[in-house]
Amino acid sequence: MAVHVVYHCVNQVLNTCMRFILQPDFTMKQIFLLFPITLSLAGQVFAQTQLPNANMEAWTTADNGTDSLIGWSSSNAIVIPPVQSLYQETNAWEGKFAANVVTAPFGFVGYSTVGVLVNGEATFSYGGGGGGANVDYESGGGTAITQKPLALTGYYRSETLTPGDQPLAIVVVTKTDQVTGKRDTVGHGQVVFPPSSGYAPFVIPIEDLQPGIDPDSILTIFYSSDPVDVAPFDVWSNLYLDSLNLIYPTTGTTDPDETAPCGLSMYPNPATSSVTFTKGCPSELAVDLYSSTGHIVCQTVLGQTDSQWTVDSSGLQAGTYLVRIKLDGVMRYQKLVILHP
Numbered sequence: 001m002a003v004h005v006v007y008h009c010v011n012q013v014l015n016t017c018m019r020f021i022l023q024p025d026f027t028m029k030q031i032f033l034l035f036p037i038t039l040s041l042a043g044q045v046f047a048q049t050q051l052p053n054a055n056m057e058a059w060t061t062a063d064n065g066t067d068s069l070i071g072w073s074s075s076n077a078i079v080i081p082p083v084q085s086l087y088q089e090t091n092a093w094e095g096k097f098a099a100n101v102v103t104a105p106f107g108f109v110g111y112s113t114v115g116v117l118v119n120g121e122a123t124f125s126y127g128g129g130g131g132g133a134n135v136d137y138e139s140g141g142g143t144a145i146t147q148k149p150l151a152l153t154g155y156y157r158s159e160t161l162t163p164g165d166q167p168l169a170i171v172v173v174t175k176t177d178q179v180t181g182k183r184d185t186v187g188h189g190q191v192v193f194p195p196s197s198g199y200a201p202f203v204i205p206i207e208d209l210q211p212g213i214d215p216d217s218i219l220t221i222f223y224s225s226d227p228v229d230v231a232p233f234d235v236w237s238n239l240y241l242d243s244l245n246l247i248y249p250t251t252g253t254t255d256p257d258e259t260a261p262c263g264l265s266m267y268p269n270p271a272t273s274s275v276t277f278t279k280g281c282p283s284e285l286a287v288d289l290y291s292s293t294g295h296i297v298c299q300t301v302l303g304q305t306d307s308q309w310t311v312d313s314s315g316l317q318a319g320t321y322l323v324r325i326k327l328d329g330v331m332r333y334q335k336l337v338i339l340h341p
Contacts, residue, residue, distance in 0.1 A: 049145045051119050051220060054154075054244040056099045059088045069099055073122040075115055075135045080106065080126075085115030085135070085224070093155040093199040093242035103165070103224040103237040112235035115224035119143050136227055142217040147248055148173055148187050150335055151322060152204040152220065154244040158193045160225075160237035167193045167239035168226040171204055172219040183217065186210040191294035192226060193239065205322045207292045218246070247333055262327055270337035277302075277309045277323075286326040289336070292319055313338050 052071025062068040066076040067088040074086035083106045092098040101115040114135045116124060122141030127134035152171050160166075173187030189206040224239045263280030264287075279285055279302055287309060288299040297316060300309050316338050323334040 048147060048149070048246065048248040049143065050246055051143055051152075051218075051244050055095050056089075056092070056097050056242050056244075057095050059097060069117070072099075072117055072119055073124075073141060074101070074117045075124045075126070078124050078126040079113055079135060083113050085113070086117060089240055091240075095242070098240050098242035101167070101222055101224040101239040101241065103160075103230065103235050105234050105236070110234040112225070112230050112232055114227050114230055115239070117222040117241070119218075119220050137221050141221075142174070142219040145173070145215055145218050145246075148208055148215055149206055149218070149246040149248050150333065151206055151247040152189065152244065153247060154202055155199045155242045156193055156196065156202050157199050157240035158195050158238070159197060159240075160195065160235070162231060162235045162237060165225050165230060165235055165237045166195070167237065168223040169193065169202075169204055170221045170223075171206055172221075173206060173215045174217045174219065175210075175213055175215050176217070184210075186213045186215050187218075189292070189294070199240070199242065202294065203290060203322065203324070204294050205290055205292050205320070207320050220244075249335070264325060266323065266334065266336065270339045271311075271313045272339055272341065273312070273314045275311050275313055275336065275338075277311075279307060283327060286324075288324040288326075290322040290324065291317075292321070297321070314340075 053069060056069065058070040060068050060070055062076060064076070064081075066084050067086055068074070068076065069086065069088075076085045079085050083104050085102055087100040087102060089098040089100040090096065099117060101117045103112060103114050105111060106113045111134060116135060116137050118137055118141040120141035120143055123138045125136050125138045152169075156167075158167050169191050171187075171189040172185055174183035175186050176182070177184055186209055187206045188209060189204040191202065191204050193202065222239060222241060225235060225237050262283050262285050264285065265278050265280075267276055267278070269275065277287055282304045284304055285302045286299070287302065288296050289311065291297050298311060302309055318338050318340045321336045321338060323336050325332045325334065
């Protein structure tokens, strides 16, 4: 007999349920995306604009002798030697190279100098000391896009000699105002990376702040330490990045070979008080629900005899969530919207 699985997940109460994606058992080549079209999980990933040099394989040497990731800018351009903010890393998730963004002490006082990595041509500010956030992104950068992505995924390692120090990533999707020339933010995502001595996958959900508005640029900013919380002195931290991938919504398909895994459906979407996932095959299926900050707010495994999972969404904050579906090692994603009248 099928088991009706009910899982109550309240964001404010079940903090222990919230954790970052640390399952190392899938590769970027296995990532697919499904977007709700008729309240089911039908669709495929279409070729879309990606971040430049997203596999971190192409490098050169800057005029100041530091490592330079092609298609990206780093605070190597402004920090004072011997401190460096970015290194080419040979211990990669896949391929030959990864990026190593570094926080290191500067000078005899040991001011913490945060490393910053930005896609495109960006400029940075540097106070030359003072500790803490003396290095920061200033302006510029970005990659041209024409569609809002649902998420940025990739692999990372986070190591530090300073307990509590954690890297930060910010994703900003923008649309240029034709009158003022300024970038208006139409999408945003932000996560703090937990420590991980080995490569682990990450997901940064991107919230659609202005539905219906097509973007023209995406900006990603990686900090080796959170510039708000970093200790002012003697911080050593490393953020390693590899295999970045933008996940886009689908445009729809009628190909029967591109239906959802296990015939999984989700109803209703948008949801208010609850949402029910129903599967139509005897396979084991894992379903995880992620908040806009990239944390798991609830999850379950539907066994071979399980048919449904009902989530009590009344206690979750209103907004956009990502649903990750795992079947036979393959990951698929769907967007879930929760509304509270």
